[in-house]
Amino acid sequence: MSHAALIIATPQGLYCPSGDFHIDPMGRVPRALVTHGHSDHAARGMGAYLCTHQALPVIRHRLGRINAEGVAYGERRQIGEVTVSFHPAGHVPGSAQIRIEHRGEVWVNSGDYKTAPDALCEPFEPVRCHTFLTECTFGLPIFHWQPEAEVLAQMAHWWQANAAKSCASVLLAYSFGKAQRLMAGLAGLGAICTHPVVEDVTAILRAQGYPLPPTTVLQGAPPKGALVIATPNAMATDWALGLGPHEVASASGWMALAARRKGTTAAFTLSDHADWLGLNAAIAATGASQVLTMHGYTQPFSQWLRAKGLQSSVIA
DSSP states (O other), X not given: OOOOOSSEEETTEEEETTTTEEESOSSOOSEEEOSOSSTTTSOSOOSEEEXXXXXXXXXXXXXXXXXXXXXXXXXXXEETTEEEEEEEOSSSTTOEEEEEEETTEEEEEOOSOOOSOOSSSOOOOOOOOSEEEEEETTOSTTOOOOOHXXXXXXXXXXXXXXXXXXXXXXXXXXXXXXXXXXXXXXXXXXXXXXXXXXXXXXHHHHHTTOOOOOOEEOSSSOOTTOEEEEOGGGGGSGGGGGOOSEEEEEESGGGGSGGGGTTOSEEEOOOXXXXXXXXXXXXXXXXXXXEEEEEESHHHHHHHHHHTTOEEEEOO
């Protein structure tokens, strides 16, 4: 089986010549297949968008009036000379890997992915292929995640300790995905308030049927001992002036690095990306003989894969 270039790198982003479409392009193109709604994957200005049904509401919210269509996970579409389908990536609600088949050869673009399940998003589904394009945001052996239940227990203890001294607990997280994963994991422990940006996305996901607890959008002082979920940028705005006594923590995979913890009194390492073991397990599950790396520690991870006997190089 020859490995024809089903996906190539272009200035606009990854391109499939046989299907005449781009995947997660940042430059303007006629047709974009989008893995999920984060801004580094879903950008304005495309002629047409294709994504999962579950991803579409958030993408519309973020991009405004667009020509977009949703498809079901696993649904096959013929585009040009290739057959494409979207498969769960486990990253955030609606996130997908994109499978491309052409004359019996299969390539899969991972998008962003997480192999460990959580209570909110569709679990990662390995897809067999000849060539796998893998993200490697955390593609170094130093990145090794604790089980989610352990990290959530640490957060709950921090929240309860702050409440005992009449301080609000402000937990900083991405407004889409991480914020909702946190509120789902900490539901039932007390009042949960949200920054308006977080609440906007939460309301969209709640309307889609994702299991999210009641939250209150915060304008002013939070209830005594409440948990407040906000974006990092929110703390530099006037909104933060009304918080009253509070403690601030961040929840991110980057909290594994001490240098990333500035400005917080606590740090919780919880990522929506696969860690080192997760990346390696996902790649093995695909059965791919060629692995192209993107988004992260691309060079060292590709070198590691070559040392394991795989064909590997950096694509983006």
